Amino acid sequence: MPRATEISDLVDPDDVPQPAVAVGLTVPTGTMDVGVHAHRKSELFLMVRGEMTCEASNALWVVPPQAALWIPGGTRHALKGRAPLEGCVVFVEPEVAAALPSECCAMAVSPLLRELLLRASELPVSYARDGAEARLVSVLLDELGAARASELRFAMPGDVRLRRLVAMMTGNPADRATRKEWARRVGVGERTLNRLVVQETGMSFGRWRQQLQVVLAVQWLERGASVQSVAMDLGYESASSFVTMFRKCLGMSPARYVAARGNVSGNVSGNVSGNVSG
Incomplete structure (x- = not known):
């Protein structure tokens, strides 16, 4: 994710016609401060370096390295972080994520899911809907569906x-x-x-x-x-x-x-x- 001042230059993930699309997150300097917004697609943030906070659904989550946060589609949320930040985020079509939690939650990320997320973030946004890239995304979605949700949250008044x-x-x-x-x-x-x-x-x-x-x-x-x-x-x-x-x-x-x-x-x-x- 770029610094907040750069967000207007980016493609809206809701406009990408793929069941899931993953992108790398890198903020080498400065701060990340993304105001309240929502996507039609659901999203999963994986932090590898640095930490991010997310306020959504009347709660505050701190997302440290080794952690991931699930944000269902349509959920209004705000994100903050301080560089250096590294990680990735995958945006998932609502019908594909129908069996996943309907509210924000921390998610346990298996080593396999982590590697799939990082590999998927290297794919082009408009990857072919058949072939090796599509199969990789399909396995990623299977692993995401098996991920364990955590109740760890702080109620934000x-x-x-x-x-x-x-x-x-x-x-x-x-x-x-x-x-x-x-x-x-x-x-x-x-x-x-x-x-x-x-x-x-x-x-x-x-x-x-x-x-x-x-x-x-x-x-x-x-x-x-x-x-x-x-x-x-x-x-x-x-x-x-x-x-x-x-x-x-x-x-x-x-x-x-x-x-x-x-x-x-x-x-x-x-x-x-x-x-x-x-």
Whole structure:
């Protein structure tokens, strides 16, 4: 995906008459900031280097290296990232993706699916509808259909005060301020804060904040950070207390979770510039 200023120069993926089309994502410098938009086609982002955030369906996803995000067709979403970024995105016709999740979700990417995505991103946009290239895309779609969805997400509120609070919490994740102090910082009472969070996210303030910590923890762990450093960066007094929280939320230790996601590495061939917009 190019920088946001270049997007108007690209071909709309919805105009490409293929069941699926994949393109490389490369942002060597600067930032990526793609405002709220939607495609008729569904899309899967795979990050190889760097990290991207996506806000959609009243939730915020952090997409670190080794992770992928599924965005169903018609879903309004916004994307942000900071260079250097490398990865790829595949756009899929809705009828081809009918059996895939109907809402945004993180997706587990097998080594085979990863390699298929990267190889498909090297194909011309208008590849032949029969022959080796079409067969490769067909296998890619089979593997995508078998991919496992994850429930890992952070509920993003619409209330401007809560969105300001999210910015504060993500800006300093180690801040262990009390609920009363967080309420004061955004100019509401403690009871009002908890009521707003319940109304907007369906969970208590404590559970909501913990959800953000888990999302950030997974992001850092998959970048190679140690459990000890993640615990400290999140403001925990010890690694063991962080591990206890993580296991309670995700049902396994941080080490087991990262191992289960697999070890994805390597370079991405091709650049999206001049091909398809995100």
